[in-house]
Amino acid sequence: MTPHEARAVFERLLEQHGPQHWWPGDTPFEIMVGAVLTQNTAWRNVERAIANLRQAGLLDARGIAEAEAPRLADLLRPSGYFNVKADRLRHYCNWYLGAGGFEVLRSWPTDKLRHALLGVKGVGPETADDILLYAFQRPVFVIDAYTRRIFSRLGLCSPEAGYESLRHAFEHALPPDVALFNEYHALVVAHAKDICRPCPRCTECSLRRRCPAAD
DNA sequence: ACCCAGGGTCATA
């Protein structure tokens, strides 16, 4: 992917969808919670779970870390995978508090912070990069299934491209600009939801993607 | 009834 291609797609997306004003969330901590809860989940349902946490007075690291597991899971119910996510949020908050909270973590270099985030159970590459970009304001380009879908259909990457290789492709093609990376990922999501829909499942071969014979 | 949604972990080969 050339710098020109990366920039041209961004301009097209911005023109088509307009600024997205991400991340939806009031504080860095709320953004982190949202990043975990939105794993494989519609944002609408995440909002309900966050509203539950707020109403229960548990929208802070100590509250979540100290909450009883069944109670926390029940508050998270609308976001799906509620037992798993209760566990993940608790792990995350224990790490967050143990590290010294936002004021301490904010001073860490990006590499160290990313490595530490990936060490938290339940935080994979995309969640870590959401947190780095949107909560810590680091110039890390977030990749997701939508990025791969859109850019492979444009012929700008392989449909099988791995997370890190795609991330590096964008980070080498674009300047390390937090505002740019913020808007870019948000526009990718907007475009995927609106226009770039998933391939229908092939009824002949039952692949979860368009099979080669379909084209 | 089915697929999809702003993924990640774990067991298995």
Place this chain on the structure above:
DNA sequence: TATGACCATGGG
């Protein structure tokens, strides 16, 4: 390293 099973609610 690379698949597959699993997690689970809500909307189209």
